[in-house]
Amino acid sequence: MPPYADIAYPASLSASHPIDKPSLRRELRRRRRGLTPRQQRDASRRLCQRLKQLPEIRRARRISLYLPVGGEIDPTPLIGWLRRRNVRVYLPVLRPFAENHLWLVEYRPNTPMIKNRFGIFEPAPRYSAQRRNRLPAWGLDVMIVPLVGFDAQGNRMGMGGGFYDRTLAFTRRRRPRPWLIGVAHSCQQVPHLPPEPWDISLQAIVSDQEVVRP
Ligand SMILES: Nc1nc2c(c(=O)[nH]1)N(C=O)[C@@H](CNc1ccc(C(=O)N[C@@H](CCC(=O)O)C(=O)O)cc1)CN2
Numbered sequence: 001m002p003p004y005a006d007i008a009y010p011a012s013l014s015a016s017h018p019i020d021k022p023s024l025r026r027e028l029r030r031r032r033r034g035l036t037p038r039q040q041r042d043a044s045r046r047l048c049q050r051l052k053q054l055p056e057i058r059r060a061r062r063i064s065l066y067l068p069v070g071g072e073i074d075p076t077p078l079i080g081w082l083r084r085r086n087v088r089v090y091l092p093v094l095r096p097f098a099e100n101h102l103w104l105v106e107y108r109p110n111t112p113m114i115k116n117r118f119g120i121f122e123p124a125p126r127y128s129a130q131r132r133n134r135l136p137a138w139g140l141d142v143m144i145v146p147l148v149g150f151d152a153q154g155n156r157m158g159m160g161g162g163f164y165d166r167t168l169a170f171t172r173r174r175r176p177r178p179w180l181i182g183v184a185h186s187c188q189q190v191p192h193l194p195p196e197p198w199d200i201s202l203q204a205i206v207s208d209q210e211v212v213r214p
């Protein structure tokens, strides 16, 4: 059972109601924002310990992750470890002129950064516009995907923009595809999320408490 199973879920989460995704998303975002700095630090450390043990990550040469906002679990302690292993690190960048698509842009120690319209740091436009600094998503070995919610079956919910679903839609038709790892705090686990037709399935979900392999 998820540790928060005893907390009252929104009424919309009971089996007899269809799930009201926007209110569930709000509730789960509130929950992760409410974690203390200390809980955040511990969760991040536990998450990264688990990630470093995954064979898929140990084998990878190119990995994308994200810079956390709003209480998201923090994967960035991995960056130094990955660089020491000569792994290339990529970040999502809001793609200009393509609604709700992401670019994956290499993140080096001297990469110029700006805040995007959501207040998330990302490589600056001048840098991201250069094709040599980007990688098509199929060129990644592993993509670490931030989750707002997840269930034990591996269903996921994100921020609601469909950014990752759109960016990864190609994986239905073509190989290679990156190994997709969703990450979240364990308090973001819920009993059941309805899969949507456009959802791209994850190979694993890693939280501070466990590794779920659907
Ligand atoms: N750290 C991090 N970076 C990421 C993502 C993420 O989930 N986490 N994304 C994953 O998709 C993309 C950005 N997606 C986002 C989608 C929606 C909202 C959002 O709802 N923001 C406002 C409402 C809209 C607005 O301000 O215009 C909000 O916070 O309520 C933010 C980011 C790319 N970078």
Ligand SMILES: Nc1ncnc2c1ncn2[C@@H]1O[C@H](COP(=O)(O)OP(=O)(O)OP(=O)(O)O)[C@@H](O)[C@H]1O
Binding pocket: 156, 157, 158, 159, 160, 161, 162, 163, 164, 165, 166, 169, 196, 198, 199
């Ligand atoms: N491949 C796609 N092409 C066009 N629209 C899409 C695609 N994937 C998702 N969408 C649209 O994006 C919107 C957001 O979807 P959803 O609520 O599932 O987002 P999410 O999974 O939480 O977000 P994310 O993928 O950024 O983590 C939906 O309205 C959906 O129709």
